[in-house]
Amino acid sequence: MEAVVERFLKYIKCDTKSDEETGVTPSTPGQMEFAKKLAEELKNIGMSNVSLDENGYVMAEVPSNTDKNVPVIGFIAHMDTAPDMSGKNVNPKIVENYDGNDIVLNKDQNIVLKVKDFPEIKECVGKTIITTDGTTLLGADDKAGVAEIITAVDYLIKNPSIEHGTVKIAFTPDEEIGCGADHFDVEKFNADFAYTIDGGSVGELECENFNAAGAVVSIKGRNVHPGSAKDKMINSMLIANEFIFMLPDTETPSHTEGYEGFYHITSLKGDVEETKIHYIIRDFDKQKFEERKYIMSAIVQSLNKKYGEDTVSVEIKDQYYNMKEKIQPVKHIVDTAFRAMEECEVVPKVVPIRGGTDGARLSYMGLPTPNLFTGGYNFHGRYEFIPTFAMEKAVDVILKIIELYTKA
Known part of the structure; x- marks a missing residue:
């Protein structure tokens, strides 16, 4: 052979x-x-x-x-x-x-x-x-x-x-x-x-x-001169950081095995004005899979309450089952x-x-x-x-x- x-x-x-x-x-x-x-x-x-x-x-x-x-x-x-x-x-x-x-x-x-x-x-x-x-x-x-x-x-x-x-x-x-x-x-x-x-x-x-989905989180910021930024600047990268840490820190690929699901951040690109985070969401159990998508959407709602409507949005697309x-x-x-x-x-x-x-x-x-x-x-x-x-x-x-x- x-x-x-x-x-x-x-x-x-x-x-x-x-x-x-x-x-x-x-x-x-x-x-x-x-x-x-x-x-x-x-x-x-x-x-x-x-x-x-x-x-x-x-x-x-x-x-x-x-x-x-x-x-x-x-x-x-x-x-x-x-x-x-x-x-x-x-x-x-x-x-x-x-x-x-x-x-x-x-x-x-x-x-x-x-x-x-x-x-x-x-x-x-x-x-x-x-x-x-x-x-x-x-x-x-x-x-x-x-x-x-x-x-x-x-x-x-x-x-x-x-x-x-x-x-x-x-x-x-x-x-x-x-x-x-x-x-x-x-x-x-x-x-x-x-x-x-x-x-x-x-x-x-x-x-x-896995049941699989891809998610793109978009965050809008507002840039002004840092010398006069108090109560004016909204740094989208800092909100991105906040979003990341609101997800369970042990539910990532490096912490899971077997039938355990995860959230996996695959890319992070941005500046003060705008940041995008790409994730994949994975779980074998269909109900837990749906819960993961819901949690990500709930975090978006929470951040929008804090920073203003339409500051953060997420687009989630199922990939396969x-x-x-x-x-x-x-x-x-x-x-x-x-x-x-x-x-x-x-x-x-x-x-x-x-x-x-x-x-x-x-x-x-x-x-x-x-x-x-x-x-x-x-x-x-x-x-x-x-x-x-x-x-x-x-x-x-x-x-x-x-x-x-x-x-x-």
Whole structure:
């Protein structure tokens, strides 16, 4: 399965960082360039019905080669990388036979992947690891998923004696900015169910995720000369600070785990006259999710009473919901993935997604879509890494799922 590693190393050279400010799909031209390359590759390996639409969605299929009544299974990954850090000029480091010690990513800038900070790397002792050079993210989220899916279907095509039903694949833009399913044509995809290959470490199997919303808090101030500002100046940055500290200080990503929700401030920009704060709101429980949105609105009302009406406003938009409700009626798709992992000597780890995938929204669009591991760690930052054996196992699991449904 060396092909999956070769593909991955090729794909991460494409800069596909998404951008929530552009308002178009795909949000950046690099994603469309990558989509064109993938569509061409899918044609070259012999896939059928390869398509690329104006929004950058790539779809293709491997037709059934059996007379059995086998469900149509989809596999989906996203092409964009997170806007949190640059994905341009990715220069991966390949660490063979990892010895369990700290890894120097960038000697000149003294950037080190430390075992004490990321103890999970100890699970990779003796394995080959691909890391960043400390100046960019790696892009395993989700180019590892793309490479794993293509490698699996390529294997099916090259081995026609393997019996299988129709297999659909799709690659989407802008998942990292919450728009990956915006223009996904479920009817055209025409699968009975699907799996996103977008999870983390080996064995992750996820069928529930956060309910998610984004919030933009806008604060208006009034600027006058500081020498004569008494009872006249309204400093929007100070009100922003007040807003931040009115939220529970322990309900942030760095204080929560498991099924605990949070408020996460993602950016703060402003001056005396105007400040904007961007938040994401997350919770697994729908009622608690609604309560979080209410609390944020109540803080706005409180500050307006103090500083005057229309001083503070908030715009809250729901992004996606917990897929659990849509997965439960077709739980066999989770059970089959669980069994596939076991048969591939992978220990299944059924965990909630402390985030979201395209599958969350697709499940509410009529395509039940749990999430499977890619094998990567520390997504969205300079300390991202992925062991090569994990990518190979992901390919094995994809093929095993297809096999199990053919034999059922």
